[in-house]
Amino acid sequence: MVEAVCSVLEQxxxxxxxxxxxxxxxxxxxxxxxxxxxxxxLRMPGCSGIEVARRVARVSSATTVILYTxxxxxxxxxxxxxxxxxxxVLKEAPLADLFxxxxxxxxxxTYIDPVLxxxxxxxxxxxxxxxxxxxxxxxxxLLAEGMSNEEVGGRLYISAETVRTHLRKAMGxxxxxxxxxxxxxxxxxxxxx
Amino acid sequence: MVEAVCSVLEQxxxxxxxxxxxxxxxxxxxxxxxxxxxxxxLRMPGCSGIEVARRVARVSSATTVILYTxxxxxxxxxxxxxxxxxxxVLKEAPLADLFxxxxxxxxxxTYIDPVLxxxxxxxxxxxxxxxxxxxxxxxxxLLAEGMSNEEVGGRLYISAETVRTHLRKAMGxxxxxxxxxxxxxxxxxxxxx
DNA sequence: GTGCCGTTCACCCGTTCGGGGGGTGTGCGA
DNA sequence: TCGCACACCCCCCGAACGGGTGAACGGCAC
Numbered sequence: 001m002v003e004a005v006c007s008v009l010e011q012x013x014x015x016x017x018x019x020x021x022x023x024x025x026x027x028x029x030x031x032x033x034x035x036x037x038x039x040x041x042l043r044m045p046g047c048s049g050i051e052v053a054r055r056v057a058r059v060s061s062a063t064t065v066i067l068y069t070x071x072x073x074x075x076x077x078x079x080x081x082x083x084x085x086x087x088x089v090l091k092e093a094p095l096a097d098l099f100x101x102x103x104x105x106x107x108x109x110t111y112i113d114p115v116l117x118x119x120x121x122x123x124x125x126x127x128x129x130x131x132x133x134x135x136x137x138x139x140x141x142l143l144a145e146g147m148s149n150e151e152v153g154g155r156l157y158i159s160a161e162t163v164r165t166h167l168r169k170a171m172g173x174x175x176x177x178x179x180x181x182x183x184x185x186x187x188x189x190x191x192x193x
Numbered sequence: 194m195v196e197a198v199c200s201v202l203e204q205x206x207x208x209x210x211x212x213x214x215x216x217x218x219x220x221x222x223x224x225x226x227x228x229x230x231x232x233x234x235l236r237m238p239g240c241s242g243i244e245v246a247r248r249v250a251r252v253s254s255a256t257t258v259i260l261y262t263x264x265x266x267x268x269x270x271x272x273x274x275x276x277x278x279x280x281x282v283l284k285e286a287p288l289a290d291l292f293x294x295x296x297x298x299x300x301x302x303t304y305i306d307p308v309l310x311x312x313x314x315x316x317x318x319x320x321x322x323x324x325x326x327x328x329x330x331x332x333x334x335l336l337a338e339g340m341s342n343e344e345v346g347g348r349l350y351i352s353a354e355t356v357r358t359h360l361r362k363a364m365g366x367x368x369x370x371x372x373x374x375x376x377x378x379x380x381x382x383x384x385x386x
Numbered sequence: 387g388t389g390c391c392g393t394t395c396a397c398c399c400g401t402t403c404g405g406g407g408g409g410t411g412t413g414c415g416a
Numbered sequence: 417t418c419g420c421a422c423a424c425c426c427c428c429c430g431a432a433c434g435g436g437t438g439a440a441c442g443g444c445a446c
Contacts, residue, residue, distance in 0.1 A: 097302065104293060110305035111297060133392060146374030148432070160432095162394050168434080169392090178402095179433075180373040181339030187380045328423065341402070355424050361404080362422090371432095372403075 005039070005068075005098075012099050027055045034062050036106050037087075042069035050083045057084040064105050068098070077112075087111045132191055136170040139163055141192045144183045198232070198261075198291075205292050220248045227255050229299050230280075235262035243276045250277040257298050261291070270309055280304045325384055329363040332356055334385045337376045 006016045017033045020026035030038050030052075040052050053065040066087030067080055077088065087105040089098050090113045101111040132140070135156075142152040149160040149167075156163070167179055176182035186192045199209045210226040213219035223231050223245075233245050246258040259280030260273055270281060280298040282291050283306045294304040325333070328349075335345040342353040342360075349356070360372055369375035379385045 097300070100297060100300065100302070104297060104304060107290065107293065109290065109293065110303070110309075112303035112305075135393065143371075143373050144377035146370030146377075148371070150432090158393085159395060161396060164433085165394075166392095171434090177339030177434095178336075178341070180336050180376050183373050183377050184337035184380060187377060326422065343402090351423085352425060354426060357403085358424075364404090370404095 008095060009098075009102070014099075014102060023052050026052050030056050030063050036063065037102055038063050038065045039068050039102075040065050042067055050080050050085070053080060053083040053085045064108075066101055066105055066111070088113050132170055132173060132186070133166075136166045136173075137186070137192050139166040140170055140183050140186045143167070143179055144187065144192060201288060202291075202295070207292075207295060219245050223249050223256050229256065230295055231256050231258050232261050232295075233258050235260055243273050243278070246273065246276040246278045257301075259294055259298055259304070270305075281306050281309050283309070325363055325366060325379070326359075329359050329366075330379070330385050332359040333363055333376050333379045336360070336372055337380065337385060 006019060010016055017035045018029040020029050026038070026040060038052075038056060042050070050067075053067075056063050056065055064086045065084065066089060067085050068089050068091060070091045080088070087101045087110065089101045089111070093113055097113065101113075104111040138156055139152055142155055147155065149163045152163045153160040167182065170176075170186070171179065171182045174182050174185045176185055183192075199212060203209055210228045211222040213222050219231070219233060231245075231249060235243070243260075246260075249256050249258055257279045258277065259282060260278050261282050261284060263284045273281070280294045280303065282294045282304070286306055290306065294306075297304040331349055332345055335348055340348065342356040345356045346353040360375065363369075363379070364372065364375045367375050367378045369378055376385075
């Protein structure tokens with residue numbers, strides 16, 4: 001499997017510097033060879049691809065990690081983005097996508113597989129989270145910045161009383177006891193940033 | 194400016210179906226022409242590129258939006274991702290990146306400019322997060338669950354006054370104006386879950 | 387055109403919070 | 417042994433919060 005991918009990549013003009021059978025070995029080789037791009041599997045013996053990415057970020061800033069995996073999970077994707085992964089290719093995707101990803105990442109960009117990209121946006125349609133109105137989100141966002149009702153009202157050109165109304169509605173929807181609870185829930189559910 | 198980009202794109206084998214001078218006009222044309230990819234400026238008369246993306250997502254699911262902009266702001270990037278934008282290219286980037294983005298997006302992928310990609314990961318990896326004590330984190334975590342000082346104290350077997358002491362220290366470290374701000378910051382920096 | 391929803395504003399009341407003091411004791415490293 | 421950070425406790429006071437209730441307006445759907 002590994003051999004196959006390497007040979008195909010080399011046929012496409014990519015220099016394959018090294019290959020590893022497990023996580024720690026991968027980190028070791030990446031540190032030693034300092035490649036531009038590292039193709040990493042999500043599931044591998046020793047430690048996960050995300051863990052590899054995290055260590056690579058600390059050790060070799062010249063190297064960018066691409067996850068080449070069969071798994072498509074939004075939480076993992078977000079975690080990997082945080083870990084510094086800049087490419088996501090599904091194993092079921094056409095090989096052309098893999099080459100494209102390597103090109104893009106080598107040039108410093110970020111490539112996300114179409115299917116995973118759909119997940120990123122699709123999460124917004126998550127039915128488990130109640131829909132907040134634009135105004136409610138505005139209020140929560142500004143409260144999260146440390147503003148009082150009065151200050152939020154000033155920013156949104158509405159009265160502090162109206163701010164309280166929006167907040168109370170949001171608290172009801174989020175089943176929150178306090179404003180702090182509401183903001184925390186909104187953040188956890190990515191309803192505000 | 195618009196003309197220049199169009200002509201360069203056409204020289205590269207991209208069919209340019211239409212062009213628009215402002216937001217509403219862009220939405221109109223996109224709806225009518227149903228292109229695979231729409232190159233949209235973030236700042237334009239009428240409405241922002243993100244607003245265009247949102248409307249396009251509702252109107253023409255066949256079309257994918259690329260933001261071609263001079264602005265690089267993490268919050269905007271996240272908002273745009275939610276709006277369904279699948280490409281981010283900075284105007285200062287080499288033209289090759291624009292072509293790459295168009296290719297990737299046309300194939301269903303997501304392209305994010307190197308600089309912006311750095312923002313995505315960089316925001317979380319900031320070492321500027323102050324270290325909170327165990328107690329301070331306990332207090333913030335329970336406040337995030339909607340508890341009052343009194344309730345937090347009950348849970349932690351300390352008085353409400355002590356809860357306030359820990360909270361005040363945490364607020365100072367996080368430079369937060371309110372308890373809500375402190376909890377929001379702690380969540381964003383992953384100091385609590 | 388009747389109803390629902392989002393948005394806007396206002397009043398009340400009791401509770402809680404934020405900011406400022408003060409203090410005790412423990413443990414850890416200089 | 418002397419700080420220093422941490423955890424813990426207490427006071428005050430003005431401001432803000434939460435909870436309840438009521439009302440008005442525009443837009444959009446049926």
